[in-house]
Amino acid sequence: MAHRTVAICDGKYIGIESIYTVINGHQINIPDRLKNLREKSRNNKLFCPCGCGANLILVAGDKNLREQHFRIKDGTYNNNCRVHFFNQLFP
Numbered sequence: 001m002a003h004r005t006v007a008i009c010d011g012k013y014i015g016i017e018s019i020y021t022v023i024n025g026h027q028i029n030i031p032d033r034l035k036n037l038r039e040k041s042r043n044n045k046l047f048c049p050c051g052c053g054a055n056l057i058l059v060a061g062d063k064n065l066r067e068q069h070f071r072i073k074d075g076t077y078n079n080n081c082r083v084h085f086f087n088q089l090f091p
């Protein structure tokens with residue numbers, strides 16, 4: 001499954017690219033933005049962009065070793081999730 005790159009936060013779409021900048025081909029996290037989004041993640045403020053209500057978790061390592069993305073919080077997957085359709089609309 002493709003990595004999720006969009007979440008809904010406070011009623012707005014947030015793209016994962018908002019937390020990093022690209023330097024020499026590396027996606028380098030912007031500390032303030034990362035901290036901010038991580039807090040929202042911890043407080044269950046991030047949701048699936050399809051509107052199914054599933055909580056999303058921010059996945060982003062401090063050392064920039066992993067590609068930043070969102071994933072569904074364990075146990076909150078909703079069978080009504082239509083994120084696959086959403087990803088086709090906003091690849």
Ligand SMILES: [Zn+2]
Nearest residue numbers: 048050052081
């Ligand atoms: Zn969904």
